[in-house]
Amino acid sequence: MGAAAALGGLAAVPVVGRLFRLGSANAAPSKAQDIQILQVVMQLEFAQVAFYERALREAGLKGDLREFAQTSLGHEREHLSAIRGALGAKTVARPKMEFGAKTKSPNAFIAAATELEDLAVAGYNGQATNLTKHTLAAAAEIVSVEARHAAWVRAIAGEVAAPDPVDKPITAQEFAQGLRQFGVKS
Amino acid sequence: MTMDPFERFDEFLAEADSDGALRETRSRAEARMSRVGLLGLGISGAGALLFARTPAARAAALPAGDVDILNYALVLEYLQASFYTEAERSGALTGKTAQAARVVGATERAHVKAFLELLGSKAVKRPTFNFQGVTEAQRPFLKTAVGFEDLAVAAYKGQATKLQSNAVLAAAVGIHSVEARHAAWMRELFGITPAVKAFDPAASRSQINRIVSRTHFIVAKPKMKVRRKPKFTG
Numbered sequence: 001m002g003a004a005a006a007l008g009g010l011a012a013v014p015v016v017g018r019l020f021r022l023g024s025a026n027a028a029p030s031k032a033q034d035i036q037i038l039q040v041v042m043q044l045e046f047a048q049v050a051f052y053e054r055a056l057r058e059a060g061l062k063g064d065l066r067e068f069a070q071t072s073l074g075h076e077r078e079h080l081s082a083i084r085g086a087l088g089a090k091t092v093a094r095p096k097m098e099f100g101a102k103t104k105s106p107n108a109f110i111a112a113a114t115e116l117e118d119l120a121v122a123g124y125n126g127q128a129t130n131l132t133k134h135t136l137a138a139a140a141e142i143v144s145v146e147a148r149h150a151a152w153v154r155a156i157a158g159e160v161a162a163p164d165p166v167d168k169p170i171t172a173q174e175f176a177q178g179l180r181q182f183g184v185k186s
Numbered sequence: 187m188t189m190d191p192f193e194r195f196d197e198f199l200a201e202a203d204s205d206g207a208l209r210e211t212r213s214r215a216e217a218r219m220s221r222v223g224l225l226g227l228g229i230s231g232a233g234a235l236l237f238a239r240t241p242a243a244r245a246a247a248l249p250a251g252d253v254d255i256l257n258y259a260l261v262l263e264y265l266q267a268s269f270y271t272e273a274e275r276s277g278a279l280t281g282k283t284a285q286a287a288r289v290v291g292a293t294e295r296a297h298v299k300a301f302l303e304l305l306g307s308k309a310v311k312r313p314t315f316n317f318q319g320v321t322e323a324q325r326p327f328l329k330t331a332v333g334f335e336d337l338a339v340a341a342y343k344g345q346a347t348k349l350q351s352n353a354v355l356a357a358a359v360g361i362h363s364v365e366a367r368h369a370a371w372m373r374e375l376f377g378i379t380p381a382v383k384a385f386d387p388a389a390s391r392s393q394i395n396r397i398v399s400r401t402h403f404i405v406a407k408p409k410m411k412v413r414r415k416p417k418f419t420g
Contacts (some may be wrong), residue, residue: 125363140343140386141343142386144362155374160289162371166364
């Protein structure tokens with residue numbers, strides 16, 4: 001739990017903005033900005049936990065796919081708990097989520113899990129230069145696990161598991177938008 | 187043949203002379219890489235300097251500490267690129283493993299090329315490798331690939347917080363996560379869990395150097411004048 005411990009070192013700083021403000025969160029790294037970023041990241045981790053929980057109940061996952069979903073769910077729960085600990089009083093509420101058909105069949109699950117894990121990688125990567133070094137070190141321990149999940153589910157599906165030579169980052173605004181498109185309602 | 191690979195590995199990193207020669211097959215990954223651009227990852231301002239037209243100007247714009255870290259990463263990328271290239275050429279790989287080796291090898295070669303372009307005359311040269319036969323059979327290949335990729339993930343992570351240039355950091359994290367994808371892919375093919383823990387730990391340079399030295403894969407410091415492809419071990 002190195003990342004959890006590292007994240008726990010964040011001091012509570014008043015939050016100036018919410019998600020919409022983060023689109024321009026590219027000022028010099030600060031603890032206040034870390035908190036804003038972690039609040040978006042927390043939404044992602046909420047979404048991942050809920051997505052895998054629901055898929056394990058509804059998607060009829062078997063064999064390798066079920067093992068993937070169970071293992072990933074465990075990881076996402078640990079990520080969520082680490083981020084909750086880091087944010088302390090600044091945690092965001094669990095958003096409402098609507099995943100539609102994404103958790104209703106193995107094939108839909110594969111496509112959606114790939115999309116969500118890729119979104120996580122791009123979202124974390126996009127914030128690397130906006131985070132303080134302290135929080136970056138913790139986020140780096142998480143992002144590569146999300147990348148492993150993305151490759152794992154692709155490999156199970158028989159797809160090219162690492163299609164690009166470099167992962168393209170997205171902005172915080174694109175990250176939040178990606179979450180909304182995936183079914184995160186707030 | 188090898189006396190002290192650990193010492194040599196550090197020598198490679200200190201080696202600052204290079205003509206930047208790289209004769210790798212131009213691949214799809216390379217083409218994609220140059221389209222994306224290692225530093226064209228949505229970073230402006232601080233990164234703008236790095237788009238200078240000549241390699242010398244680009245390298246001069248990099249903080250010295252970043253050059254050092256990039257050269258360290260370059261040695262790891264050389265190691266991986268040579269490993270996959272040799273495995274591909276050995277003809278020992280089949281099926282999904284052969285396909286993965288092609289894709290991952292092309293990516294590692296693209297990383298090498300991108301680092302060479304970025305570092306210009308400050309790039310270290312390619313060491314001579316001897317993969318001790320592990321590229322000549324599927325199981326040893328996969329086992330080594332898992333080791334290399336997990337190592338690369340830990341190595342990039344260990345340096346991320348030390349980089350000064352935001353442009354270099356943005357590029358490095360984009361490569362870091364690709365190495366994690368490779369690690370998971372190779373693990374899946376080898377038949378072990380692709381993602382063991384919720385948090386992937388970082389490794390320091392000395393930890394990485396110790397591990398690499400134990401493999402005895404790096405057998406000689408780079409030749410100053412001779413340009414050649416990675417040697418076969420068979």
